[in-house]
Amino acid sequence: MLTYLCPNAKKASGGVKVIYRHVSLINDMQIPGVRAQIFHPKDVDFRCEVPFTNLNFKKNFIFNKKHEVFVIHEMWAAREAKIARAKGIRYIIQVQGGYDVFRKADVDSVYTAYQHAELITCVSDDIYACLVFLFPEFEQKIYRLHLSVEDDLFKPATHKENLITYMPRKLEKHSTLVLNYIARKLPSTWKIVPIENMSQEAVAETLSKSKIFLSFSELEGLGLPPIEAALAGNIVIGYTGQAGKEYWLEEQFHEVNCGDIRKFSEVILDKITKIDDGNFNFNKIKENITILQNKYSPIKELAGLRGLVDQLIKV
Incomplete structure (x- = not known):
């Protein structure tokens, strides 16, 4: 037993x-x-x-x-x-x-x-x-x-929206600073949605619609939210939490050194611009999803x- x-x-x-x-x-x-x-x-x-x-x-x-x-x-x-x-x-x-x-x-x-x-x-x-x-x-x-990770639950929606998602309970001071840094520069066509007090199904649905997920992982054993966000077709920006380096795949994941708030904000705005201009390779995300499905x-x-x-x- x-x-x-x-x-x-x-x-x-x-x-x-x-x-x-x-x-x-x-x-x-x-x-x-x-x-x-x-x-x-x-x-x-x-x-x-x-x-x-x-x-x-x-x-x-x-x-x-x-x-x-x-x-x-x-x-x-x-x-x-x-x-x-x-x-x-x-x-x-x-x-x-x-x-x-x-x-x-x-x-x-x-x-x-x-x-x-x-x-x-x-x-x-x-x-x-x-x-x-x-x-x-x-x-x-x-x-x-x-x-x-439940890849039947975490998957991209047929229609993606201009949403940025993040989890406020992770390094709240950092996430607040990043959101304040980009507040006046964020295009009016984009929205930021915090993921909190949601069921797993609601989390999956929100991630499926969003395009960018902000990772505020701090010394994680293996942070699953960034993987779930990636499986749901998000670009992941932020901290690896160290353990995240094993799944930090090129083009979809973008590492920022912990505490570099200005760089974090610059990368978010850069990816928004590329998405709005149609210059982001979403085919690479599809390839990464297959890799993550097999790995986890x-x-x-x-x-x-x-x-x-x-x-x-x-x-």
Whole structure:
């Protein structure tokens, strides 16, 4: 039994959503003798609002040393790994943010947690590189997983509008500055639409209509919104968040150094001009969409999870 320790977040996003999705996918595979469950230790009756099925939940603090393996996310690793070791419970650490490894924990306690983990998983090239840099002696037990994006949901609309989209919750000071910088120069035929307090379906619909997405990613494990925007046919301008470099494809993605507000604004206005003048190659975006669909496909995600289970069975 794989027991995923999970924070409480009513509207799951990012890492919490990945935890729920992985549990759902593992259970869907129906591997003999293998099940996955979610454990909310702060409130065993808590449930996140997610669209996934085939979910199991652990509702007590009774643990099976022989048949239960904890899956601990990186921000809880030092604390929960110590508890697991004291109880004799096997555990792995699932790292979804290479820059959150030391959050609320000191270097020594984090090292001990990773030292005794049976496996360490990661979901991006950048996280893998961070882990190898931090723990080169544990490289052999670092296992690469893959995330997928719903390309049937995130796709271009038949008719695109002159919309620029962005997420205000990401580096709000930066996004406010950029919008103020371009306010007097933005053509009246263009609109800026913030993506906030929307369902996933509403987000997908908005991205499908827009032409430009502004990325304010900050040290992400693997920021999915820029990928979703790209699949929906947007030009993506802004910060890679480091991990985004693995999908930052030419012509569709345009990197700006974090904090370079003036350059960010100049690139936006330049792309608007090119689009309005009919000088932008949208065929290249179609090629990139195919590349991203293959790179972040459900098949690769499932294969990674199946491989993870096989690795644990061998241990």
